[in-house]
Amino acid sequence: MNHPNTIASKIILGSSSPYRRELLSRLKLTFEVVSPEVDESLLQSEAPELTAMRLAKKKASVIAHSFPDALIITADQVAAIGNTSLGKPLNHANAKNQLNMMQGKEVYFYTALCLLNSRTNHLQEHIAHYTVKFRPLTDQQIENYLIKEQPYHCAGSAKAEGLGIALIEKMTGNDPNALIGLPLIALVGMLMNENVEVL
Numbered sequence: 264m265n266h267p268n269t270i271a272s273k274i275i276l277g278s279s280s281p282y283r284r285e286l287l288s289r290l291k292l293t294f295e296v297v298s299p300e301v302d303e304s305l306l307q308s309e310a311p312e313l314t315a316m317r318l319a320k321k322k323a324s325v326i327a328h329s330f331p332d333a334l335i336i337t338a339d340q341v342a343a344i345g346n347t348s349l350g351k352p353l354n355h356a357n358a359k360n361q362l363n364m365m366q367g368k369e370v371y372f373y374t375a376l377c378l379l380n381s382r383t384n385h386l387q388e389h390i391a392h393y394t395v396k397f398r399p400l401t402d403q404q405i406e407n408y409l410i411k412e413q414p415y416h417c418a419g420s421a422k423a424e425g426l427g428i429a430l431i432e433k434m435t436g437n438d439p440n441a442l443i444g445l446p447l448i449a450l451v452g453m454l455m456n457e458n459v460e461v462l
Contacts, residue, residue, distance in 0.1 A: 278298065301322055314341045315341040332382045362430070371395075395434050
């Protein structure tokens, strides 16, 4: 049952990622895209899933200041090998270093999802876990991949939705969309909690 006094007037995707935009568009909802300006620096000794959630919450909070009557969807992803967190490489040299660390190993991807109703201040949050086993890779294969795809704004330097799939031996998780950056299965449930019916 709908409660008009608690349903926000619009849906905002707080992300500069074209991949998250494409994923959300699969739900056939009307939404706006806003790119939040936040410092995405990793904090020393912070667990990767906590980093991802901290940044997703920060993005939602920043957008809420400008949109006090909206459902704000934000997400952030951090990759990790053991206790070492891997954020966005931002350049070729960093991406090469990340892929050299990751090749032949299991890497854990933590994708944080937030849905904030800025009218009621109700926040829902979810962390999706994905395990990716990377193939053993040569320096030349890594270089070829980086030149062709330039994944400098992807945590872990690999776009599984693109040519990055060639780097991967095996993936394990509950929602393949989470690895791309937006856990749609969890998001549909969150939207239903806010009286937004996808179907």
